[in-house]
Amino acid sequence: MVTYRKELWFHLNKRRGLVNITEAISEAxxxxxxxxxxxxxxxxxxTASVFINSVEEGLHEDFEKWLEELAPELPYERYRHNTEKExxxxxxxxxxxxxxxxxxxxxxxxxDLGPWEQIFYYEFDGLRDKRVLIKIIGx
Amino acid sequence: MVTYRKELWFHLNKRRGLVNITEAISEAxxxxxxxxxxxxxxxxxxTASVFINSVEEGLHEDFEKWLEELAPELPYERYRHNTEKExxxxxxxxxxxxxxxxxxxxxxxxxDLGPWEQIFYYEFDGLRDKRVLIKIIGx
Amino acid sequence: MVTYRKELWFHLNKRRGLVNITEAISEAxxxxxxxxxxxxxxxxxxTASVFINSVEEGLHEDFEKWLEELAPELPYERYRHNTEKExxxxxxxxxxxxxxxxxxxxxxxxxDLGPWEQIFYYEFDGLRDKRVLIKIIGx
Numbered sequence: 088m089v090t091y092r093k094e095l096w097f098h099l100n101k102r103r104g105l106v107n108i109t110e111a112i113s114e115a116x117x118x119x120x121x122x123x124x125x126x127x128x129x130x131x132x133x134t135a136s137v138f139i140n141s142v143e144e145g146l147h148e149d150f151e152k153w154l155e156e157l158a159p160e161l162p163y164e165r166y167r168h169n170t171e172k173e174x175x176x177x178x179x180x181x182x183x184x185x186x187x188x189x190x191x192x193x194x195x196x197x198x199d200l201g202p203w204e205q206i207f208y209y210e211f212d213g214l215r216d217k218r219v220l221i222k223i224i225g226x
Numbered sequence: 227m228v229t230y231r232k233e234l235w236f237h238l239n240k241r242r243g244l245v246n247i248t249e250a251i252s253e254a255x256x257x258x259x260x261x262x263x264x265x266x267x268x269x270x271x272x273t274a275s276v277f278i279n280s281v282e283e284g285l286h287e288d289f290e291k292w293l294e295e296l297a298p299e300l301p302y303e304r305y306r307h308n309t310e311k312e313x314x315x316x317x318x319x320x321x322x323x324x325x326x327x328x329x330x331x332x333x334x335x336x337x338d339l340g341p342w343e344q345i346f347y348y349e350f351d352g353l354r355d356k357r358v359l360i361k362i363i364g365x
Numbered sequence: 366m367v368t369y370r371k372e373l374w375f376h377l378n379k380r381r382g383l384v385n386i387t388e389a390i391s392e393a394x395x396x397x398x399x400x401x402x403x404x405x406x407x408x409x410x411x412t413a414s415v416f417i418n419s420v421e422e423g424l425h426e427d428f429e430k431w432l433e434e435l436a437p438e439l440p441y442e443r444y445r446h447n448t449e450k451e452x453x454x455x456x457x458x459x460x461x462x463x464x465x466x467x468x469x470x471x472x473x474x475x476x477d478l479g480p481w482e483q484i485f486y487y488e489f490d491g492l493r494d495k496r497v498l499i500k501i502i503g504x
């Protein structure tokens with residue numbers, strides 16, 4: 088059994104945004120040399136998500152609008168978590184809807200994804216350095 | 227370390243519906259010969275879910291009504307993703323609530339589920355062939 | 366490859382509540398002797414969650430209020446699942462938002478968590494014995 092660990096770092100210059108990390112995770116799988124196994128990719132911060140959906144800008148706008156309806160950023164006083172200094176309660180809730188992590192199969196040395204499956208990092212409280220952890224286990 | 231891979235195929239004759247796949251995943255575990263490990267089961271399409279809850283028809287109706295409130299199918303113009311041809315934005319959002327995948331423990335050669343835990347495929351945009359991936363890793 | 370299995374038992378004296386289980390899972394990792402691998406922690410009941418977020422009481426109150434908005438407990442007749450005897454449909458829906466399980470990396474014999482990541486059990490229908498399953502796989 089072999090394991091492999093890698094971190095991806097992000098610094099978005101806005102509060103919210105999506106980054107396609109499929110290629111970066113695919114590279115980590117190649118680096119690991121693992122042919123059959125599982126890869127875990129998780130946000131290491133609690134105001135960001137790793138999730139799987141399609142590369143379609145209209146859909147990404149729909150996600151943005153929908154999450155804002157389900158867990159509005161404003162007014163800040165809506166949430167007990169928000170203080171003078173911290174104003175990201177909505178980011179904790181939005182990330183809960185989208186999920187912390189995904190587990191993807193590795194088959195024949197490649198990510199075993201469906202035809203439209205792409206892996207995304209979703210930032211809900213940017214403007215600072217944040218990480219995704221990739222942990223691969225297999226043989 | 228041993229791995230095993232299997233696909234389950236679905237073709238629902240309606241837009242939305244639930245299929246209990248516990249038995250099919252259980253069979254895959256038996257076929258794998260793996261006694262201790264993990265099984266990943268994930269939708270390979272981005273408008274379907276694999277999730278765990280109970281076999282109770284009333285509850286399944288509650289899920290249906292609740293998801294329709296949280297991410298309504300209509301009006302189609304509500305979503306940027308919807309076009310003349312494609313009208314499944316709600317399916318992408320509903321599947322996000324229910325989740326793409328589940329990871330279940332294997333103990334003593336069997337799915338290590340709680341007493342009421344059953345694994346379901348939830349289709350949100352049917353009337354075509356779609357797949358679930360089962361990947362098992364263990365010894 | 367080594368695997369390790371452990372159950373955590375809970376009995377909350379109220380309908381809903383959060384329990385920080387990071388330390389208990391960390392102990393299970395130590396007991397397993399596994400240095401590199403993955404740990405799965407999942408609710409074995411379908412009206413409870415295992416999820417990762419921060420230790421912040423204000424935020425936990427925000428989760429409580431938010432989940433009650435997204436999936437209200439009352440009126441009980443709102444849900445088909447509720448009967449004379451069973452009144453926990455909202456618990457099934459709330460747990461769906463928060464998730465059944467989490468998968469966490471193990472690196473150097475420790476849980477590989479981000480600086481604010483803590484693992485919680487979220488009970489949505491307490492006043493009875495319920496379990497979390499920990500399954501560890503690695504070397």
